[in-house]
Amino acid sequence: MSNHYEPLVFAHRGGADASPEHTLGAYLRALDEGVDGLECDVRLTRDGHLVCVHDGRLERTSNGRGLVSSKTLAELDALNFGSWHPGYPADDVPDFSRLLTLERLLDAVLASGRQVRLLIETKHPSRYGAEVERRLVRMLHRYGLAEPKPDDPVQVTVMSFAALALRRIRAQAPAVPTVYLMEFVPPGVGRGRLPFGARTAGPGVDLIRARPGLLPAIRAAGHRTYVWTVNEPADLELVLKHRVDGVITDRPRFVLEQLGRL
Numbered sequence: 001m002s003n004h005y006e007p008l009v010f011a012h013r014g015g016a017d018a019s020p021e022h023t024l025g026a027y028l029r030a031l032d033e034g035v036d037g038l039e040c041d042v043r044l045t046r047d048g049h050l051v052c053v054h055d056g057r058l059e060r061t062s063n064g065r066g067l068v069s070s071k072t073l074a075e076l077d078a079l080n081f082g083s084w085h086p087g088y089p090a091d092d093v094p095d096f097s098r099l100l101t102l103e104r105l106l107d108a109v110l111a112s113g114r115q116v117r118l119l120i121e122t123k124h125p126s127r128y129g130a131e132v133e134r135r136l137v138r139m140l141h142r143y144g145l146a147e148p149k150p151d152d153p154v155q156v157t158v159m160s161f162a163a164l165a166l167r168r169i170r171a172q173a174p175a176v177p178t179v180y181l182m183e184f185v186p187p188g189v190g191r192g193r194l195p196f197g198a199r200t201a202g203p204g205v206d207l208i209r210a211r212p213g214l215l216p217a218i219r220a221a222g223h224r225t226y227v228w229t230v231n232e233p234a235d236l237e238l239v240l241k242h243r244v245d246g247v248i249t250d251r252p253r254f255v256l257e258q259l260g261r262l
Contacts (some may be wrong), residue, residue, distance in 0.1 A: 002215075004239075005243055006259060006261075007239070007240070007243075007245055007247045007254055007259075008023060008036040008037060008116070008117065008226075008245060008246040008247070009036050009037070009242055009246075009247050009249065009255050009256055009259070009261075010035065010036065010037040010038060010039045010119055010124045010226070010247065010248045010249070011026070011027065011030035011033075011035045011038050011039065011092055011249070011252040012037060012039045012228060012229050012248045012249055012250045012252075013026070013039070013040065013041070013054060013250070014026030014027040014030055014038060014040070014155055015027075015029060015030040015033075015035075015249075015250060015252045015253070016028070016250040017231065017250040018087050018249045018251075018253065019085065019087045019096060020061070020081075020082035020083075020084070020085035020087065020088055020096055020097070020212075021054065021061060021085070021128065022040060022041070022052040022053060022054065022061070022081065022100050022221040023081060023082050023095060023096045023097065023098070023106065024095045024096075024098070024100050024104060024108060025082075025089075025093060025095035025096035027040075027095070027105060027108065027109075028108065029078055029098075030035075030100075030223040030252050031109075031112055031114070031116065031179075032201055033198070033252055033253050033256060034256055034261060034262065035117065035252045035256070036041055036115075036116075036117055036246075037042055037116060037117030037118060037119060037120065037246075038109070038116065038117075038118050038226075039055065039118075039119040039121065039159075040052045040100075040102070040106075040118070040119070040120055040121070041044075041054045041120075041122075042102050042106060042121070042122055042123065042136065043056070043068045043069060043123050043126065044069060044073055044126065044128045044131060044132050044135060045068065045069070045071060045073045045076060046070055046071055046072050047205060048102070048131075048135065049066065049074055049101060049103075049237050050101065050132075050135055050136060050139060051073070051076060051099060051101050052101070052102060052105060053099065053101040054123070055068070055151065056068060056069070056075075056123070058071075060073060060084075060215040061081055061239060062079040062080060062081045062084070062099075063077040063079055063080045063083065063084075064076070066067070067081055069123070069126065069127050069128065071112075071115070072150070073099075073101070074217040076099045077098065077099050079096065079099060080097045081099055081100075082096040082097035082098075082115065087108045090180060092245065094209075094213045101240070102120070102123065102139060103139065104120075106118075106139070106143050106154075106211045110143070110152050110153075110154055111140055113125075113153075113246050114153065115153050115154075115155075116153065116154050116155075117155045117156075117157065118153075118154060118155070118156045118157070119157050119158075119159055119179065119226070119248070120156060120157070120159065120183065121158075121159040122136060122158065122159075122160045122162055122163070122165050123160075123202060124136050124160065124164075124165055130168055132165070132167055133158075133169055133172065134168075134172070136158065136168065136169075137172040137173045137176075138152040138195040140156060140173060140176065141173075144178075146173045146175065146190065147173075147175045148174060148177075150177060156176060157176070157177045157178065157179055157200070158173075158176055158177075158178050159178065159179035159180075159181050159226075160179075160180075160181060161183065163180065163195040163196055165188075166178045166180060166183075166194040166195060166196045166197070166198050166242040167195070169196070170196050170197045174197075175247055176212045177199060177200065177201050177206070178196070178197065178198045178199070178200070179198060179200040179201070179202040180194045180195060180200070180201055180202060181199040181202040181228075182201065182202060182203045182204065182207060183204055183207065185207065185211055185214060186206065189201070189214075189218075190211070190213070190214060190217060191217055191221070192217040192218045192219075192220055192221025192223065193221060194221075194223055198223075199223055199224060200223060200225065200226055200245070200246075201223055201225050201226075202225075202226045202227070202228060202248075203215070203227055203228075204228055204229070205228065205229065205230055205238065205239065207241065208227060208238060208242065211236065212251075215242045215244065224246070225242075225245050225246070226245060226246035226247075226248055227239045227244050227246070227247060227248065228246065228248035228249075229248055229250055230255065231250050231251050231254075232245045232248045233258075236249075236254075236258055237256060252261070
């Protein structure tokens with residue numbers, strides 16, 4: 001890597017390849033391995049709690065059924081969110097099976113005693129609409145994370161595919177950086193323009209392959225790039241060639257090894 005270039009490495013859903021995604025055990029493992037940051041998705045429960053779950057439904061990642069948004073926190077807490085995964089430990093370890101709330105994740109990150117960048121993606125569409133961002137901003141204020149200072153050990157960035165979600169974050173917590181996630185290129189973005197004050201683009205790696213001019217345009221506009229989900233050697237080679245700012249991966253250990261950091 002010439003000129004000391006080295007991207008930030010983010011554990012996607014905690015490093016979903018080795019451990020059950022969005023479990024505290026996965027995030028703690030990723031921190032132990034030396035990642036720069038963590039990525040999580042948040043949804044609202046029926047009784048207004050922010051929980052770290054990717055899918056709108058429970059079937060894929062738990063032994064429950066139905067919509068996350070239709071359950072209370074207590075109902076979700078009774079489910080097992082890890083036993084489906086091949087990396088689930090033989091012993092029933094709560095850190096690898098219990099529903100993770102954003103509150104528990106923030107507590108763990110702040111207690112880690114090290115610098116951590118936390119990427120929080122708000123999932124939309126949601127039956128609760130703007131309430132997702134309202135609750136998130138309220139929690140960031142409660143933890144002292146809504147007005148970041150350069151020397152704060154924990155730095156939160158909010159991401160979304162929904163431009164209006166970024167608009168809400170900008171209105172309610174203007175100091176919190178945002179990432180505009182992309183599966184395709186909306187009008188204007190191909191020329192490097194990002195919506196509502198976002199300073200970082202978050203394209204998928206497939207989009208990088210399909211639109212080779214996209215990253216140069218984004219960089220020329222002065223923006224940073226975090227690319228997801230970079231799991232395969234060819235994908236990592238591609239994004240490193242483009243000198244992206246951040247690599248979001250289910251396989252953080254693999255990426256760190258390739259970068260010579262393990």
